[in-house]
Amino acid sequence: MAVLKVKFTKTKRDKLAQVLWILNWISVVTGAILFSLGTFLKVELNKRGELMSERDVQYVPNTLIAVGLIACAINFLGGKICYDCVDTAKFLRWKVVLLPYTACTFFFTFCVLVGALMCYSMHWELEEALNLGLTQAMRFYKDTDTPGRCFLKRTLDILQIEFQCCGNNGYRDWFQIQWISNRYLDMSKKEVIDRLRSNVEGKYLMDGVPFSCCNLNSPRPCIQQQITNNSAHYNYEHQTEELNLWMTGCRQALLEYYTHIMQSVGLTVLITWLFELSVLTGVRYLQTSLENVLRQGDPNSDSDGWLLETSLMETARTNLSIIKNLGKNNQIDAGHNRDPNVDVPSTSKAHYGPDNVPPKHNTEG
Structure with a gap:
């Protein structure tokens, strides 16, 4: 129907x-x-x-x-x-x-x-592509003299300013990577040498973030160095200073x-x-x-x-049978294309006599 x-x-x-x-x-x-x-x-x-x-x-x-x-x-x-x-x-x-x-x-x-x-x-x-890509880009933030990576600092800074975000998941991501190039570190200072030696991989890690993480709505000048050190700044409590930095991660x-x-x-x-x-x-x-x-x-x-000439189940059954018949035809075609030089199994009737009767054994002495 x-x-x-x-x-x-x-x-x-x-x-x-x-x-x-x-x-x-x-x-x-x-x-x-x-x-x-x-x-x-x-x-x-x-x-x-x-x-x-x-x-x-x-x-x-x-x-x-x-x-x-x-x-x-x-x-x-x-x-x-x-x-x-x-x-x-x-x-x-x-x-x-x-x-x-x-x-x-x-x-x-x-x-x-x-x-x-x-x-x-x-x-x-x-989300996965952004997570991996941002993590990789932050590692290359300091490589402003490396061909192919020199643009990433500018790209990340513009991103953080435009989208009002900081880091991958948050501003603390910058604490885990060296984002300042060794070119701008004074190796004659004991503080710099000690900080480099304190890290297993010899990286200069600190609780600081790039300037682009600063919240423009903050009522005080942006604090981007020694963020977690309350005593380093007057009237400062980093756990409550939510307007100091952008709190949203750039991935989000x-x-x-x-x-x-x-x-x-x-x-x-x-x-x-x-x-x-x-x-x-x-x-x-x-x-x-x-x-x-x-x-x-x-x-x-x-x-x-009409939309379908028969019911939905009958149409599906008909199409399925057509597909099965196509598969059977392919198998038959494969059989016709078999190499005639290939030996036929010994159980074939072609091994019997012309009358398709098995030959009798001679039992006479």
Whole structure:
């Protein structure tokens, strides 16, 4: 039994074709929007690519760009097909193409849904990429004279000022790395030598942070050296001076920024998917109703249209049997392609006599 069967008159079929023609042209615009969203997201990720690890986080924008381009091509063709379907004579030229076009539209609509879900599932990959990338960039903060790393100090400073953040998870991350180059350390001072020797790896560690961690809203001059030493500063308690430094880690700040973008993009793609789903439904009804008209032979007669010719379970069972038969045919083809020079097992009838009777043993003395 057909699923969601609807009866169409000649007038309803023509109106459906005209509406689908308009919707397909609108879908060309939505395809361009998907392409633009993918390009925008790719640019935003590349802006701070040096602060991310080499984990692949580009698969989402690349998918949106590809789906957007495919949408423009498929819906442009669909608009032409639906426009010609008003005339039955013109429809005959597209009869062979209509079913593959419907299948391609279904696959494309599924890809749009996958793209929307990917926008919401990218959170964990992005968080891991930022965590590893920021940790690595902070280690190279001091390497202002090293080719390929000299820009990281400026990049991190701008990041911390723009996003009002400090460190990877917080300002204490700077206590665990040497962020001042040996070039700017006075090796003649005993304090510097002792601090270098006190660390197993020979690093100059201190409870200080770069200037870009300073909170612009702080009522007092920023304290960025000896942050945990209350006695080194007048009227200072580092555990309560929350306005002295930015308290948010840059990983969290960037993750919130990108999550907001991804949610906005994902919502737009999801709305596009719902729109494309309606177009796919209309195309399926138009295809089945016109095929039934051709079977009847009268272009002005009424015809039935449906989404599935049989029930969902029967359709799945039929497709599964087709797949199984394809597998069996491949096995048979493999048997026909067997090398004739290969020896046949001794149990074959070909080893018997011409009458397929086993030879008798001579028992006479």
